Amino acid sequence: xxxxxxxxxxxxxxxxxxxxxxxxxxxxxxxxxxxxxxxxxxxxxxxxxxxxxxxxxxxxxxxxxxxxxxxxxxxxxxxxxxxxxxxxxxxxxxxxxxxxxxxxxxxxxxxxxxxxxxxxxxxxxxxxxxxxxxxxxxxxxxxxxxxxxxxxxxxxxxxxxxxxxxxxxxxxxxxxxxxxxxxxxxxxxxxx
Numbered sequence: 001x002x003x004x005x006x007x008x009x010x011x012x013x014x015x016x017x018x019x020x021x022x023x024x025x026x027x028x029x030x031x032x033x034x035x036x037x038x039x040x041x042x043x044x045x046x047x048x049x050x051x052x053x054x055x056x057x058x059x060x061x062x063x064x065x066x067x068x069x070x071x072x073x074x075x076x077x078x079x080x081x082x083x084x085x086x087x088x089x090x091x092x093x094x095x096x097x098x099x100x101x102x103x104x105x106x107x108x109x110x111x112x113x114x115x116x117x118x119x120x121x122x123x124x125x126x127x128x129x130x131x132x133x134x135x136x137x138x139x140x141x142x143x144x145x146x147x148x149x150x151x152x153x154x155x156x157x158x159x160x161x162x163x164x165x166x167x168x169x170x171x172x173x174x175x176x177x178x179x180x181x182x183x184x185x186x187x188x189x190x191x192x
Contacts, residue, residue: 061185062158064096064103064105065181065182066164066179068175068176069176076096079095079097080186081094081158082190083109084189087106093105101123101126102124103121103182104124106119107146107148110148110151111149112147113146116144116145116163120144121165122135122136123135131169131170132171136167141174142174144164144165145163146163157185158183162180164178
């Protein structure tokens with residue numbers, strides 16, 4: 001299955017994911033930004049986490065969880081926080097995958113309750129490669145509120161916080177996000 005990763009209106013990359021039965025999902029692809037291209041991927045087996053940066057941990061240690069119009073989505077696979085090419089210093093990306101959906105945040109990396117001002121949250125359906133499969137806070141009608149309770153200024157630190165908002169797309173109805181919480185290990189910067 002094909003998946004693309006977005007940051008705002010900037011396409012980070014596209015790749016493919018393959019289901020390998022009950023053992024997990026394997027993803028591979030390439031990423032590109034304004035300055036060049038590179039590759040990234042991850043393979044997840046059972047409850048263990050293996051990321052492209054080589055950081056591993058148990059799915060229960062790091063998470064992104066929230067209620068989406070009454071449905072709880074717990075992302076515990078490939079959860080990480082990282083700075084990447086194209087982000088201003090002081091900002092950080094946070095990602096986490098649950099089944100066939102992936103969260104991606106770009107937020108301020110400081111202990112503030114306005115971490116989403118100028119940032120955004122997306123939720124992508126990995127089973128659908130259409131533009132409408134990405135719900136985000138940046139289309140008309142979308143909004144987000146993120147409070148960072150513990151910033152991660154250095155690799156190895158843990159960022160934690162809460163969030164809520166309204167996710168929208170160009171094709172799908174809006175989705176209300178409540179009771180959001182995240183906890184992610186900061187991994188090495190991703191430069192291309």
